[in-house]
Amino acid sequence: MNKLCIIGLGLLGGSIGKDCIANHHVKHVIGFGRNKKTLEIAKQLNLVHDISDDYTDIHDADLVIIATPVRQIEKVLNQIKPHLSEKTIITDVGSTKYNVLTKANNVLGKHFKNFIGSHPIAGSEKHGPEAAQESLFHDKNIIVTTHDQNADKDINAIKSFWHLLKGKVIIMDAQQHDEIFSTVSHLPHALAMIFMNMIFQKSNKDQLMSFAASGFRDFTRIAASSPEMWKDIFIENRDACIKDLAEFKKQIELFEKILNDEDQLENFIDSASQLRKNWKY
Amino acid sequence: MNKLCIIGLGLLGGSIGKDCIANHHVKHVIGFGRNKKTLEIAKQLNLVHDISDDYTDIHDADLVIIATPVRQIEKVLNQIKPHLSEKTIITDVGSTKYNVLTKANNVLGKHFKNFIGSHPIAGSEKHGPEAAQESLFHDKNIIVTTHDQNADKDINAIKSFWHLLKGKVIIMDAQQHDEIFSTVSHLPHALAMIFMNMIFQKSNKDQLMSFAASGFRDFTRIAASSPEMWKDIFIENRDACIKDLAEFKKQIELFEKILNDEDQLENFIDSASQLRKNWKY
Numbered sequence: 044m045n046k047l048c049i050i051g052l053g054l055l056g057g058s059i060g061k062d063c064i065a066n067h068h069v070k071h072v073i074g075f076g077r078n079k080k081t082l083e084i085a086k087q088l089n090l091v092h093d094i095s096d097d098y099t100d101i102h103d104a105d106l107v108i109i110a111t112p113v114r115q116i117e118k119v120l121n122q123i124k125p126h127l128s129e130k131t132i133i134t135d136v137g138s139t140k141y142n143v144l145t146k147a148n149n150v151l152g153k154h155f156k157n158f159i160g161s162h163p164i165a166g167s168e169k170h171g172p173e174a175a176q177e178s179l180f181h182d183k184n185i186i187v188t189t190h191d192q193n194a195d196k197d198i199n200a201i202k203s204f205w206h207l208l209k210g211k212v213i214i215m216d217a218q219q220h221d222e223i224f225s226t227v228s229h230l231p232h233a234l235a236m237i238f239m240n241m242i243f244q245k246s247n248k249d250q251l252m253s254f255a256a257s258g259f260r261d262f263t264r265i266a267a268s269s270p271e272m273w274k275d276i277f278i279e280n281r282d283a284c285i286k287d288l289a290e291f292k293k294q295i296e297l298f299e300k301i302l303n304d305e306d307q308l309e310n311f312i313d314s315a316s317q318l319r320k321n322w323k324y
Numbered sequence: 325m326n327k328l329c330i331i332g333l334g335l336l337g338g339s340i341g342k343d344c345i346a347n348h349h350v351k352h353v354i355g356f357g358r359n360k361k362t363l364e365i366a367k368q369l370n371l372v373h374d375i376s377d378d379y380t381d382i383h384d385a386d387l388v389i390i391a392t393p394v395r396q397i398e399k400v401l402n403q404i405k406p407h408l409s410e411k412t413i414i415t416d417v418g419s420t421k422y423n424v425l426t427k428a429n430n431v432l433g434k435h436f437k438n439f440i441g442s443h444p445i446a447g448s449e450k451h452g453p454e455a456a457q458e459s460l461f462h463d464k465n466i467i468v469t470t471h472d473q474n475a476d477k478d479i480n481a482i483k484s485f486w487h488l489l490k491g492k493v494i495i496m497d498a499q500q501h502d503e504i505f506s507t508v509s510h511l512p513h514a515l516a517m518i519f520m521n522m523i524f525q526k527s528n529k530d531q532l533m534s535f536a537a538s539g540f541r542d543f544t545r546i547a548a549s550s551p552e553m554w555k556d557i558f559i560e561n562r563d564a565c566i567k568d569l570a571e572f573k574k575q576i577e578l579f580e581k582i583l584n585d586e587d588q589l590e591n592f593i594d595s596a597s598q599l600r601k602n603w604k605y
Contacts, residue, residue: 227536231543239596255508256445261542262512267600270593312551315520319548
């Protein structure tokens, strides 16, 4: 690939650039972003070859990757649209896909056929360009959400790009993606954050935290995730999130009921324990 | 110490024996338990010097440690009571302390003054004698719950014992212990188990699990904990558990409300994120 433009140089955008440069996947990687300091750090860390604040630079890009928080994607699409060429493929790396697809359809016009969604399942509670890792996508699932205007050659180009970064590409419908990830990712993030806030509101929070141990540590790790990124995810995938939270409250009530029944309680814990133990990650 | 009797040779009991033998803290470690196979594995793994099914063997013990699931402690106390000597100190390693103290008071009569509760904050989702580790208690908090009949020399003896295993002893009231650990330990365990069961009940659970990633992995690790042990903890600490679950449901409702308000939502996530990031474990 000759020219890759990455807009947003946090953990994901930065890691893509780092891998592409270190392994010579792309001749020219240009980084864009709102924050001049972030861009300079990214340049220093060799996450990009060059930085720019002028979107005319994307006119001859083979691929534009939008790696901003999800709710900035629409604005970025509006900004880059006048500079897009016929051949440039556009993707994003957001954790919600259906709303982004709808906005891309509204904004991009004739360029919508060149827009294909991506969601690399390669997050971390760490964020910012300093957290970028060269091998972040190795062996990770990359969900690619296509639509019926996409040409096969463009879908194949996106697949090939993620294969360069050693990702495992799975093509999926955007709505199905959002439902699955609401349950397996957004819900546990919400629960961990709600749990931390419950502690935060207590007058003895320092004492409580001083006795927290390894179970607490792992359970709450994802509560330290980027507030800006996760605010956007919850808002964009709000309906699925509310549905899952309602279901979770019902499950709490079920658990409360069986706290009186030794056998049912042991079966409940046993099925949770077995499912978790049998899971191969 | 001359003689230590450990009743129950799972992760905690086994790790105590392993450390005491490997580092020559105790001349003679005898293991007791319901399950003959577990006892034999413990002997093979050098977690104990000898195994026994005869509680008369404890008559000259310096220390008896009850390391069974919490709800078996009462039965064990009844079984060992006839064989206790004046000098033998009795402790347990259960995750709930107030109910155990009450039961010890009811059962032990004149030996109650020799009973002191312990809770090493050194769990793991792994269990059984095979999971025993020599250095499990190093630098870990050990909560010691005393009562007003305890003699200072016995409290000091228990402290010294845990110091041999490099634990950090904290003396605490049993009720206060149960409230603190309901919030920082039992609640996250319950939530992780409830979450796994919610997945378990879905028709597409295999698909969901196939897309689960590192956030899910850490959030749910404690859901794989021992069903027998955790059933007992939830039953023994039921009141605090129900109180915390009710509070958690209210916090979910608060979160649902602010899903409409971008600023409040970002503040909510930010306070969770900050509290977690600032926590030193």
